[in-house]
């Protein structure tokens with residue numbers, strides 16, 4: 410089976426993890442801040458907080474922005490459930506804004522209309538999670554203008570898009586958001602097995618997220634709310650979690666950062682080749698936004714004829730092509746239906762879901778494998 414995505418682990422990566430296993434610290438040691446600085450430096454953000462998953466990063470990002478019971482979080486339905494669940498972890502309500510049919514990202518026009526209606530109704534969200542589907546940034550400049558006009562805070566769920574650019578600058582620089590989150594799950598652009606990171610330019614948000622990652626505890630006397638009893642003293646200031654990243658994970662991530670440019674270059678080459686090779690088939694290739702360079706986490710085709718969707722998917726799987734579907738609209742999950750959402754609520758997302766297939770794209774995909782994918786797809790759609 411040619412997988413839709415997978416990691417590449419080099420001998421250098423293995424040596425970096427092994428070195429940590431022979432050293433003094435297995436968690437919260439010296440490699441973690443080096444990994445944080447490498448990512449922050451690369452994307453141009455001032456602060457970075459590494460955690461055990463992007464899901465955890467989204468959770469502490471929401472908490473740092475004071476999201477809580479009675480508040481509202483908005484995201485788009487075509488995403489992994491974690492982009493919405495982070496609001497539920499904080500006791501908030503979640504609602505969705507439909508997607509742009511070409512980029513699969515939150516539709517700025519729909520957002521504008523929904524924000525105006527929410528302002529009139531006195532029910533504005535506190536936080537919007539803008540997802541970077543497939544590695545392509547949403548229209549963050551416009552989204553930020555809309556959000557700021559209503560005093561709404563912004564998190565970028567850039568789980569797919571480390572290494573991407575938007576308006577000529579790296580995704581993750583938080584130029585248009587309070588916090589940006591990356592994922593290092595094995596199918597993502599670089600990996601730490603499990604892992605994530607929250608980036609911000611706001612030192613207060615960074616300090617809060619650092620504390621929330623480790624039980625809400627501080628050892629900094631300057632932050633303590635009562636005088637320390639002695640040199641052993643620490644204080645718990647908030648209710649935090651154990652969301653720490655291990656040193657082995659940080660060492661793997663730091664080593665993977667050396668290969669980021671190579672990974673992105675190969676992913677872009679594969680995506681460009683798909684655009685050419687699939688041009689004559691009865692399907693649509695992913696839309697590309699101007700002045701935006703995707704990291705190409707996913708390559709998602711949409712079939713012209715939705716009645717062929719299931720059979721095409723099955724034929725490709727039977728042919729050894731590890732296709733997938735990203736994503737089932739979150740509002741159609743049983744958990745969210747129980748909260749009141751129903752089919753028909755977000756038509757562009759549901760139209761997309763009836764046609765979308767993720768075909769293999771990763772930095773290790775060979776030209777031969779890509780040719781096999783194209784041949785299988787062509788067979789499935791023309792016979």
Ligand SMILES: *Cc1c(COP(=O)(O)O)cnc(C)c1O
Pocket residue numbers: 461462463464465488489491492540566568569592593594603604605
């Ligand atoms: C993978 C992913 C996440 C969760 O990442 P983990 O590191 O697995 O917790 C969140 N949002 C999106 C859009 C993702 O693709």
